[in-house]
Each structure stands twice: as structure tokens, then as C-alpha cells.
Amino acid sequence: MFWWKSLFRKRALEAQLDTELHFHIEKLMNDYIALEMTPEEARRKATLEFGGREQIKEELRDVHRVSFVETAIANLKSAFRFLRKSPSFSLTVILTLALGIGANSAVFSAIDAILFKPLPFPNGDQLMRLLQRQPKLKSPNTFVAPARLEEWNRMNSTFQAITGYYSEDDSETSGALPEKLTHALVAPRFLQVWGVAPALGRDFNLEEERFGGPEAVLISDGFWRRRFDGDPAAVGKQLHFGTYSYTIIGVMPASFLFPLRGVDLWSVSAPDAPYARSRESTWFNVIGRLKPGVSVAEAQANLATVQAQLGKAFPKTDADIAVGVQPLKEMTIGGARESLWLLFGSVSLLLLIACTNIVALLLARGTQRQHEMSVRFSLGASRRALILQLLTETFVMALIGAALGLVVASGASRVFRSLAGDLPRVEEIHLDWRIVLYSLVCAVLATLLCGLFPALRGTRTNISGSLAQASRTQVSGRHPLQWLLVGVQVALAVTLLAGAGLLLRSFQELGRVSPGFESSRVLTFHVSASWGETADMKGLTQKINRILDSLRALPGVEGTATSAGLPGVPVQFQTELNVKEGRAASDPKIIVESRFVSPGYFSTMHIPLLSGDLCREDPGNLQVLVNRSFASSYDAKSNWIGNHLQIPGNSFVGAGEIRGIVGDARESGMNREPSPTVYWCLTAPEPDPHYLMRTGTEPMAMAETVRQKIHELEPGRSVFEIIPLEEHLDAAFAEDRLRTVLLSFFAGTAVALACVGLYGTLSYTVNLRRREVGLRLALGALRGQILKQFLWQGLGVSLLGCAAGWGLAVASGRLLSGMLYGVTSSDVTTLSGVVLLVLVVAALASLVPAVRAARVEPMNVLRDE
Amino acid sequence: MHRDEILPGTLYLLILKTLARSGEMHGYEIANSIQLISDDVLQVEEGSLYPALQRMLIKGWVTAKWGTTAGNRRARYYQLTAGGRKQLAAEVSQFERVIGAITRVIETA
Amino acid sequence: MPIEKSELLQGTLDMLILKIVELGPVYGYGISQRIRQISKEVLKVQQGSLYPALHRLEKRGWLAAEWGESDNGRQAKFYKLSAKGRKHLASEESNWHRLAGAVGHILQTAE
Secondary structure: OOHHHHHHHHHHHHHHHHHHHHHHHHHHHHHHHHOOOOHHHHHHHHHHHHOOHHHHHHHHHHHHHHHHHHHHHHHHHHHHHHHHHOHHHHHHHHHHHHHHHHHHHHHHHHHHHHHHOOOOOOOHHHEEEEEEEOOOOOOOEEOEOHHHHHHHHHHOOOEEEEEEEEEEEEEEOOOOOOEEEEEEEEOOOHHHHHOOOOOEEOOOOOHHHOOOOOOEEEEOHHHHHHHHOOOHHHOOOEEEEOOEEEEEEEEOOOOOOOOOOOOOEEEEOOOOOHHHOOOOOOOEEEEEEEOOOOOHHHHHHHHHHHHHHHHHHOHHHHOOOEEEEEEHHHHHHHHHHHHHHHHHHHHHHHHHHHHHHHHHHHHHHHHHOHHHHHHHHHOOOOHHHHHHHHHHHHHHHHHHHHHHHHHHHHHHHHHHHHHOOOOOOHHHOOOOHHHHHHHHHHHHHHHHHHHHHHHHHHOOHHHHOOHHHHHHOOOOOOOHHHHHHHHHHHHHHHHHHHHHHHHHHHHHHHHHOOOOOOOOOEEEEEEOOOHHHHHOHHHHHHHHHHHHHHHHHOOOEEEEEEEOOOOOOOOOOEEEEEEOOOOOOOOOOEEEEEEEEOOOHHHHOOOOEEEEOOOOOOOOOOEEEEEHHHHHHOOOOOOOOOOEEEOOOOOOOOOEEEEEEEOOOOOOOOOOOOOOEEEEEOOOOOOOOEEEEEEOOOHHHHHHHHHHHHHHHOOOOOEEEEEEHHHHHHHHOHHHHHHHHHHHHHHHHHHHHHHHHHHHHHHHHHHHOHHHHHHHHHOOOOHHHHHHHHHHHHHHHHHHHHHHHHHHHHHHHHHHHHHOOOOOOOOHHHHHHHHHHHHHHHHHHHHHHHHHHHOOOHHHHHHOO | OOOOEOOOOOHHHHHHHHHHHHOEEEHHHHHHHHHHHOOOOOEOOHHHHHHHHHHHHHHOOEEEEEEEOOOOOEEEEEEEOHHHHHHHHHHHHHHHHHHHHHHHHHHOO | OOHHHOHHHHHHHHHHHHHHHHOOOEEHHHHHHHHHHHOOOOOOOOHHHHHHHHHHHHHOOOEEEEEEEOOOOOEEEEEEEOHHHHHHHHHHHHHHHHHHHHHHHHHHOOO
């Protein structure tokens, strides 16, 4: 398969043919000159007599060409024969390569889809994000006012069109129960910028983009199938949001998921609406499509110029605004780049290690085939032909491995999508011809890496001499490099296994932790509300209390409450508190977790009251409860009850009176010790807090009842995100789970590779020392001794590897310590368990070659002399 | 054996000579005779014999007629023509020249 | 029929080439000259048959080739017999004698 070599050879061949034939003609010419012809006549006669030179050259080329194809086919046939003859060997190599190439292809497919491919829009490279910065503000990156967006669009010279979007949740009320939908509000020219047309129906027209014009929406493919079963007659139907009605004018293609993955509908936010006129409103995320041939720098400069003009025209609002233009693709994928390349580096390393193992295996095989090679040499085969044949065998195995690897890779893309849902563009990962091509390239590279050295070694010409001579000169068979590699692989396996083991034990410990509250059989949900309702806090609180009371009255409900954050889901809100009664200057600052809950929270979540009273909702007198950690951490006052706590600078929440002390609960995550916490008894800290409901039976069974009941009370609101609390707690650890799964996978692979490497290297050693073993057996050595000797060779390297691995694991354990719970990074039990496992596996891997060594028949080996 | 065991280019020669010697023969007899007389050294396959006979028919070196064999089967019997006899003489002389030349080269060693 | 197109010559060309090369390393032109000489101009090998035959024999390992300086100072491709080629030549020769003898025998039978 030396295609490139044959290209050079072709030119050399042509030159040689020319020279050879030309020489003949010259000789003929000389003959005729000797017969006293003139040189021209001689040349003419010679050329004539020689005949068609081109035809002869063509025939000669054929002679050389045809044999190449024939040898290739013959090589392939013998390669398949070889594979069938030694199935376990071929299977090991194929599976190893399948793993290595498959993992590599999987990661490459992710990298290709996420990093390389342009965004899935026509001329996706033209799409830009336009940013607005107001450096004087604490959070300077702000959303853009509609008026400014329209001016940017009108006044710039580098963009085809500029548009913007934001999203909110809305309750759609045309169904039996209100349904919460994700509603994207967009500026005009939205579809124009993206370059996507609706799959069904049409884009917004000018009328619909004006204030007071007909209300129109585009719906997403997902919503269309959910609500209308994919019926084309959906176009023209109406959707109702409270008092507003929108007509459906079209359905977007299934692949269009902007601005959010779960978006259900798009409608236009009219720029000429009265409420949209203010230059200080911060609404839109802005994107634009560049004109062809314009660079990002030009667009940035132009936009800055435009903004400068606006700054002069509206100094009060626009003078301090800085602008930026960034490729949309970069903003989407920027964060993932590093982790993806890191992953790619790891799997490439994996492939390299797999290849070194295969080199060992092939070398071991090579020593067994020396007889076959010497016979072929005596039959006249050239060394190059034999090397080609050996490489073909390796290539066939690599090809099959790569094909299997593609199966692995396709499964892996599904794994990516389920485990790493946060990765940008993860839905675009799939196998296509580029990945197949990449696998092919990997197979070729693997063939060369793995097969070249053993092929060269296996076809040394002095083999056609005596076999015995070759092995006599290598009686030590020590090959330190190969054993070093095995040791390294064992060390790696131990390290990765230790890491995975520690993470698994963390999960175990977390399961054993007592959370301080009861998380089973609690249903959580949201009821839609808008921020406008906070104008009337009393009314809002009454409405929410009414909901809570009605729900509690239902059969099967044991308690209801609201809370700003979900218990046990890691969200931190730490504040410094002042004590109204004053504290000594020397007392430590009070920095606590603040949580906002309704009074029913504690009985619903089964958090015990330790002293004092439970709080009550009292509009005039805000009440709080503190937990035990708080009381014991800040023990300056022997009795906290009756004192008032205050969040400095927060006018919304006044001073709260401490009414009692409750037990500790792991509010901010299972893996954190309970910290000092203050519970502020506010039923309505925000318009739509989390609702918690303790049920007597399976929580989801009550979901419909809840929706119906709330619909009775508040027909205009929708109930959404009805999920058992335990599902939230599970999801909170999804990232940890992903890490654990990945690490376990790498660990398992490392062990498998170390196994293969150990087996291969030991086999090779055993084969090299066959004569020596046969001699010793003939001279009276016991088979048991031989077995033990080789077993110890394998175990010895493994022990050294494990020792190195232990050290490496302890050193790198620091990387993991942030993710661990309940175990230290140098936990002895885990480490010893891992080492034991690896040693057992190593012993098994070494056993087979050791047994083979012990089974050597002295007569067979010595006869070969 | 699926290939003829004869000197390359001597098929017509052998067939012509055999027919010259034996008058009328059918295909099988021709092949048999060649084999017999050469002590099994020379062997002609049917796959080359019959096409050769066909070509010789077209060139007018032989004629053919249908008859019955000893085993009471129908077979085509071939016979040399005058043209065929002339061809035989030419082939023999050419053969002897070439074989002589080749032999000279071979013996030089 | 011109002798160059003789099937017999074509069929025995390989053997003739090997035989000539047996005498010592020689380039293509030299081989065709020698054959002409020894056969007293009866056998004229065409270049169109000679060179493909030479390259084929080289591919099969019966001839080994080496570039060297010829008597007129130019680079020429010299062919020589390999060990394999020697064995093959021997077997071809014995075969030839057998067949040629048999054909001759048939030709001698009376008409």
C-alpha cells in the first residue's frame, strides 16, 4: 500500500525505460554508421527498425502495473486467511483498535459538529452578536433598547440586517388547562437575519410588525406537533394569552431552535409601540448578518461610529455606551472549546497507548512466524513484498477495528447528547462521511504506527539463516522500553481507577447523608405570575395563601408551602446581616444563607422546631427563624429569640424578629455541611416562587388534581414544571454523574489496555526465550518453576506500576478533592481496593503466557536447530 | 491438464502431418494419434483442436464430411486437400529452420 | 509467414533470453544481437517482444538487473541470471528437448 512510493517509482521507472530503450536505438544507429550511412539516415533507420517506442513503453508499464494490483489482491487474501487462523489474536487487536479509534472518532464528531462546522444557517459566518456595554454600571453588559436597535439597523453600512430577541414565559389559555409556553419576542427582520424560512406558512409582514397591527405568531415544530398533531390546518388558528389573541401564520422547521432550545412561539415586538420608545429600556439581545465580504473589524468600527453619532444626538442616554461585534459562532461555542480539545487529547493518548500495545502483540506474533518468513524468503520473495504483506494484515485488522469503532462512535454521540446536554450545538453531533473519513485516516495511521516496526523486525534477512542463531543472540529478551510502557499503563490504570473509585464512593456517602429534611413524596411546581403583580404585595400574598390552603385541604395532601429556592438544590444566597439590637464591635460578622419560605415550609419539609415558635405571616411584623448552626456559630447572645435581623441595604425586606430555632437542613446541597441559615417568612418573595406539596402517595399522581384545583381558583394562570422534588435533587448532580461515568469509562479502558499490553509483552518475551525454556526443561527444571518465573515477571512490573500509580493517584487526588464527599483524596481503602483489583487482573493476564511457557515441549523447540 | 502439451505454434503442423499420414480421421482420432506416436509426450486438448480444424476448414487446407464411427456414432471426418499438402510442406520447412536456429542457441553453453 | 511472428519463437523467447544471459551479464540490445548471430540471422527478435519479455522475467525474479557503464561510456541496464532463473532455465531446457524431440518424431513418420 505504498501508493506514494509508487508515484516516485513511476517517474524513476519512466526515466529508466527511456534510457534503456534509447540506449538500444543508439547502438543500432552506431551499427548503421559503421555500415557507412550518414548519421541522419542511420538515426532514421534505427528508429524505424526499433518500432513503436511508445507502444513498447506502454507494454512495459503494463508489466509493472498489473503485478501491483495482483499482489495487492493476493495480500488481501492472505491477510484474511491469517486473521481466520488466529482468531483470538486478531480479535484482541481488532477490539483494541475499535476502542481506540472509536473513542477518537466519537470525540472528533463532537469537535467537528461543535467547533468546525459553521452554524447551521446559510452563510453562518456572517452572523454576528452585537453587544452594548455601559461601563459605568455594576454589570456593564446590558440589553439593547428597541429604539437604539432600529437606529443601528438604519444607520449602519456593514450589516444586511440587524434584529433582536428576548424571551418570557406566558400562559396560553385556549386549551382546557392553561399551558405555560416559552414565548420569544423578536424585533423585525428576525427571519431575514437568520436566513431561515418557515417550513409552513409565511414570515411576518409589515403590518404585523407595527404597533396596533394584527397580532401574529410563528410556532415551533415541537409545539406544532404537541398541540396540533402536525396538522397543516394549524396555520390560521388562534392562540390566547389572557386578553391577547395571536393568529398562527406559520410553523418553523424542526431544526430552528433559537433563541432557546425549548422555544414554542415567536411574535414581533413592535418598535413603534409607546412602551418601546424609551432609550433606557434594556430588552433585546441583538444579532445581525454582515454584508458579504465585510470583516468583523470593519463592522465593529462602523458600529462604533454609528453609536458615536447617537451619543451626540442623545448625550444623556447614549454617550456612555460602548459597542462590540463578535461572531455568533464564537459566542456560542467559546466555552466548550477548551474542554473538547482536552477530551480530544485524552482519547488520542488512549489511541497511542493502544497502538503501543498492539506493537507488542505484533512483535510477539512475529517471533512465532519466523519459520513462515524464512520459507517465503527461500521461495524468492523480496523483503519489500513480505513487509507489504504484513502491513496488509495489520491494515485489514485496523480497517475492521475502525468500522467497529464507528459503531462505538455512533453510540457515543447519543451519550454526549444525554449526558452533556449543556454543550452548545450538541444536537448537531452525528456521524457523516467526514467522521468515516477520519476513522479511515486513523486506521491508516494506526497501521503504520503499529505495523511498520514489527514488519521490519519480522523480516530481517538474517532470519533465513538459522533460527537458533537469532535467538541465541537475544537470550536476555529484556526489552526495557516495552516493560516500561507496561508499567506506565498499569500506573495510569491505577490512577484512573482510584479517581473513579473515589467519585463512586462519594456518591455512596452522599446517599447516606441525612439531609435534615424529608425529600421523598414532595411535589414541586410553579404557578405563572408576572412581576407586575408585585405592585400589590398584600393581594399577591393573599392569592398565594388561598392556593396553599385550598391545596392543603385536598385529600392526600399533607402540607403545602412556598420557597424561593428548592431545598437541597445547590443555590447560594449569602448575605451579611445586621442585628437591630446591636452587637459588640468585636463580634464576628454575621454572614448567613438567607432563604425565603412560607410558614408552612417547616411542617411540609419535616424540619423540626428546636425551641421557640414557628413563624407566622404577619404583614406588619416580619418574622424569621434561624437554624441550629446559626445559634451555635453566633453565640454572643445566649438567647437569640426576640432579636431582630436585617439585611443591610435591602428595602424590600425589613427587619425580621427571630421567633425560634429549627433543625439544620442541607438547604444548599447534599454535599455541603449545613451552614448558618436564616429563614425569612415571606409567602411571596417573588411572583412565582417554587410551590412545595407533601403528598401521602406518589407525588406525580396528584399532578392533574393540582392543575384542576388551581384552575378553579385562578383560571388565568398556568401550572407548569410539575416535578417531584427528588428529580430536582437528582438533576442537581447530573454534572457530577457525567464526570463519574466518563472517568469510570476511561479507567475501565486503561485497565483493559494495561491488560493487553502486559499479555502482549509477556507473550513476546516467552516466545523469544523458548529455546532457553526448552533447554532448562530438558535439563530437569520443573514446569511449576517456569510458570512461576514468568508469572513473577509480569506481576513484578505490575507491582511497580501499582506503586507508581498509588503515588500518582495521591498526587493528582487534589484535582478531585473539590468533587468528593465523605472520602479524602488519599482514602486508603479505595486505593488498596483498586491496587488489589489491578494486581488480580495483571495476574490473570500474565497467567496465559506463563502457562504457555510452562507447556513448552523441549523436543519441539530443540529440534528446530 | 487443461493446457496443450505441445511446442507453441506447432498445432497446425501436427494436425496436417497426421492427416497426411492417415487419410481420413475425425477429431478424436487425430488427437489420439498425436499422443500415441509421441509416446504421450504431446497432448492436444479438444478446446484447441476443434477450433483449429475449423480454421483449417475455412482456409481450405482440409475438407470434412459426416460419417459413422466404429462405435456407431456420427462424427465429422477430415481430409487433407491439395492446398493443405502445400501448407504442410511450408510449415515443415519453416519449422525445421526455426528449430534448427533455436537448437543452435540452446547448445551454445 | 515471417519468422519474427513465429509462434514457436515467441513461445520459446523466455528460454532463449535466459540462455543468452546465462553466458554473462548483457543488455537488451546485446541479447537480440547474439540471438541473431548464433542463429545465423534466422531468429530476429523484435524489440516489441524483447523488452516486455525482459521486464517480465525480471519481475518474476529469474533475471536480476543492474545499471552499469557500457563500452561506449553510456549507462545501460545489464541483466544477469539469478539462482531462481538458473533453476527455471534448466527445467525449461529439459522440457524443450522432450517436446521438440516428440514433434520431430512425428514429422519423421512416413506419409
